[in-house]
Structure formats: structure tokens, C-alpha cells
Ligand SMILES: Nc1ncnc2c1ncn2[C@@H]1O[C@H](COP(=O)(O)OP(=O)(O)OP(=O)(O)O)[C@@H](O)[C@H]1O
């Protein structure tokens with residue numbers, strides 16, 4: 001078995017994250033609510049005291065039903081969101097494939113977006129030049145590389161984003177569901193590449209509703225329910241707990 005180093009890559013300590021839920025729609029409703037002193041918003045706790053550590057080289061499935069807080073957790077780890085309380089520490093370069101099209105500029109071409117996206121992920125122009133062809137090859141969208149990405153389909157976005165991410169020197173890769181918009185051959189190709197990255201010692205955090213796939217890919221599963229960790233252990237067991 002591959003040795004997992006004990007040095008943590010991600011440390012999440014007692015993290016809370018709340019969102020405001022709006023209750024009014026029209027001006028009239030807003031005015032009425034003000035007169036009646038009814039609150040216009042209520043706080044909603046998406047993550048409620050979540051703690052876990054992920055060691056270097058681990059592959060962890062983040063599991064849970066719709067709305068349980070998985071995407072919010074990944075956004076906190078990637079730094080897109082900040083917690084209301086608690087702390088999140090990461091070590092090394094973190095690349096997130098979290099939302100289809102995030103990190104892309106709609107008015108720029110695929111080619112220009114490769115440079116933009118790769119620069120955001122910490123690559124120099126020289127590094128990108130050297131890997132450009134390989135990035136385009138993996139994505140298989142060469143014909144459309146000079147088209148503005150606002151005309152891309154979801155699958156084409158995914159192809160470009162995934163391809164850029166796996167060509168950067170990442171230590172931690174966060175993947176949220178987005179593989180599901182890829183067609184079957186591309187999904188297979190991505191999974192093969194993800195397994196290779198894991199074998200090379202990269203740390204993975206994967207969110208997917210394809211429970212069979214993630215429990216095969218990841219040894220460990222962290223199950224969220226209503227913003228709390230309900231189970232943290234072997235992924236096959238996490239899936240069982242989820243299904244009960
Ligand atoms: N920006 C926001 N404003 C208000 N509420 C939000 C915001 N982002 C997330 N939420 C709420 O937080 C809860 C958790 O959302 P999150 O996207 O993390 O769930 P998830 O586990 O990824 O679900 P899914 O499986 O459907 O992707 C949901 O109830 C959602 O409505």
C-alpha cells in the first residue's frame with residue numbers, strides 16, 4: 001500500500017459558516033415587514049462546527065445529500081469563502097475545480113483563458129508556453145480554442161478547466177461534481193488522470209453523488225449532514241451510513 005505521510009495538507013478546525021436567507025420580494029413586502037418589525041432575513045447555518053484533518057497524499061470523499069454543505073466546505077478550503085469562525089489551514093498549492101466556468105473570462109478565447117487560469121493557479125508564462133500544447137491536447141477542444149468561451153458548452157468548460165488544473169504543479173486538488181458534465185469517455189480519462197495524481201502523492205478532496213465511483217477512488221469518506229460531520233472513516237462505511 002502507498003504510504004501516507006502524517007503531515008497535514010488541510011486542517012479544518014471548528015468551522016462555522018452562515019448565510020443570510022432573504023424573505024421578501026417586492027417593495028410592498030419590504031415596507032410591510034419594516035412596519036411590522038419582522039426581520040427581512042434570517043441566518044442560515046450551512047456549516048456548524050466542522051473539524052477534520054487531511055494528511056498529505058490522502059484521497060478523501062466529501063459526502064452528503066443536497067444542501068449538506070459540501071460545496072461550501074470546498075470553497076472555504078480553496079479560499080473563495082472565509083469562515084465566520086474557526087480556522088482553515090492549507091499547505092502547498094491548492095487548485096479547485098469547483099464551479100463550471102469559474103476562473104474563466106467569458107469574453108476571452110479558450111487560448112487566452114488558459115493563460116489567465118494557469119496564471120491564477122501560479123504558473124509563469126514560460127511554464128504555460130511549455131505545456132500549452134499538452135493542455136489543449138488533453139482537452140480535445142482544439143477546434144474551438146480561439147472561440148470566446150461564452151460560446152462554450154458546460155462540457156467544454158470542464159475540459160479546459162480540468163486540463164489546466166492537472167497541468168499545474170498542484171499539491172491539493174479539490175473537485176466538486178463538475179466531472180458529471182463531461183461525457184463518458186472524458187470522465188473516464190479524467191478519472192484515470194486523477195488516479196495517477198493520487199499515485200504521485202497529491203492530496204485529493206472529491207465531491208460526487210456517484211457514490212460507487214467516489215468510494216472506489218477515495219479510501220476515506222467525510223459525511224456531512226446539516227452542516228455537521230456525521231461520519232469520518234472508510235469511504236465504503238461512510239456510504240453505508242449515508243444510505244441508512
Ligand atoms: N451564497 C449563499 N447564500 C445563501 N445560502 C447559501 C449560499 N451558498 C450556500 N448556501 C446554502 O448553504 C447550504 C449548503 O449549500 P452547499 O452548496 O454547500 O450544499 P452541497 O452539499 O454542495 O449541496 P449539493 O449536493 O446540492 O451540491 C444550502 O442550504 C444552500 O442553500
Ligand SMILES: [Mg+2]
Nearest residue numbers: 070071072176
Ligand atoms: Mg454542491
